[in-house]
Amino acid sequence: MKINALVAHDAAKPLSSSAITLRPLQQQDVKIEILYCGVCHSDLHMARNEWAVSRYPLVPGHEIVGRVVETGADVMNFKPGDVVGVGVMVDSCRQCHFCQQKEEQYCESGFVATYNGIDKYTGDSTWGGYAQNVVVDQHFVVSVPQALPLAGVAPLLCAGVTVWSPLRHFGVKAGDKVGVVGLGGLGHMAVKLASAMGAEVTLFTTSPAKGEDALRLGAKRVVVSRDAQQMASAQTSLDFIVDCVSAPHDLDPYLATLKTNGRLVLVGIPEQPHQSPNVTPLVNRRLSISGSSIGSIQETQEMLDFCGEHNITADIELIAGEEIETAFARMLKGDVKYRFVIDMQATHW
Numbered sequence: 001m002k003i004n005a006l007v008a009h010d011a012a013k014p015l016s017s018s019a020i021t022l023r024p025l026q027q028q029d030v031k032i033e034i035l036y037c038g039v040c041h042s043d044l045h046m047a048r049n050e051w052a053v054s055r056y057p058l059v060p061g062h063e064i065v066g067r068v069v070e071t072g073a074d075v076m077n078f079k080p081g082d083v084v085g086v087g088v089m090v091d092s093c094r095q096c097h098f099c100q101q102k103e104e105q106y107c108e109s110g111f112v113a114t115y116n117g118i119d120k121y122t123g124d125s126t127w128g129g130y131a132q133n134v135v136v137d138q139h140f141v142v143s144v145p146q147a148l149p150l151a152g153v154a155p156l157l158c159a160g161v162t163v164w165s166p167l168r169h170f171g172v173k174a175g176d177k178v179g180v181v182g183l184g185g186l187g188h189m190a191v192k193l194a195s196a197m198g199a200e201v202t203l204f205t206t207s208p209a210k211g212e213d214a215l216r217l218g219a220k221r222v223v224v225s226r227d228a229q230q231m232a233s234a235q236t237s238l239d240f241i242v243d244c245v246s247a248p249h250d251l252d253p254y255l256a257t258l259k260t261n262g263r264l265v266l267v268g269i270p271e272q273p274h275q276s277p278n279v280t281p282l283v284n285r286r287l288s289i290s291g292s293s294i295g296s297i298q299e300t301q302e303m304l305d306f307c308g309e310h311n312i313t314a315d316i317e318l319i320a321g322e323e324i325e326t327a328f329a330r331m332l333k334g335d336v337k338y339r340f341v342i343d344m345q346a347t348h349w
C-alpha cells in the first residue's frame, strides 16, 4: 500500500514528501495511522548518513504514536481504534537467548530497526514514523494509556525507555540518590522518571541557565559541572548516575560523586571515545561503569503504564512535517525544549 512520508533521498538534500510502499498486512501485523512522531537525534544522524550506515531512500522516525486502523488475522491484543506506540525496534529473531528473555534490544542477530532496517518480508528497508502509516508486527506494538496527551507520549518510545531501562534494570528505588548528566531529550526524561520513582535527583549541567527548569522537572539539586567547587560539594553523594551526554567527556568528575558501590550508566554513544577513566576510584570504592541500549518491549509497556499512573509525558515543541529541517537546525544548536514532535495531521503531504 502506498502512503506519504518525509523521505531523505540522499545525505545532502532536505527531507521531502514522497510516496513509499508499506508491506502488505501479514497475519501478525497491525496497521497504524500515525498521529505523532518524535524527532530523535538519531533521525538527524541517519538522514545525513553521519554514521555511514544509511541506505536511501530513508524515512526516519522511531517515536511513534498512532491509532490502529487494521489488524491481521492473528492479532488478538489490538483492535481498530486502539491508541498504540512503536519505538526503535520492529522485529528481532525471537529465538535467541535474549529474545527468549524478552530483551529483544540485545538480540544476538541484531534487532530490526524501525527505519533503515531490513524488512523480513520484503527484503526492502523498514520505513520509520515520519509518515502517514506504519505496519508493524503486534509483538513490537505497545498500548498507550488513555489519559495521557498523545503528542508528549511519542518521545517516551525512545528517549523515555532509554533512561527507564537502566533505572529499572539496576534496581533504582525510592530514596536513592540519582544523578542525571545533561538536560536534553533523554536527560529531562531521566529527571522526570527517576523523581517519580521516589529517587532524589541531582542534575549535572554545563549551563547554569538550565537549573530552574531541572528543578521544575523534579530535580532536588542542580550542579554546574564546570564549577569545580560545586562538583566538589557533590563528592560521594550519589548511588547511581545516568549519563545522557553523547559528546566525548571526562567521566572522572562524575565518578567522584558516586558513593562506594555506585554505578555510572552511559546511554549516549560518543563519536570519539571518552577519555579513559581513572581506575583508582573504581577499585577503591567498588564503582561500576555500564552502558545500556534503549529498552525491551516489555520495559516499554511498563514505562508507559508507569507514565499513565504518574501523568508523565515529555516536554515537547509540536511542529508540522514541513518544519523538519528547521527543527534539525535548532537541534544542532541544542535549541529545543526538550523534543520536537511532528503532528501528522498538521502536515501537508
Ligand SMILES: [Zn+2]
Pocket: 040, 041, 042, 043, 062, 088, 158, 159
Ligand atoms: Zn531515538
Ligand SMILES: [Zn+2]
Pocket: 092, 093, 094, 095, 096, 097, 098, 099, 100, 106, 107, 108, 109, 110
Ligand atoms: Zn534474538
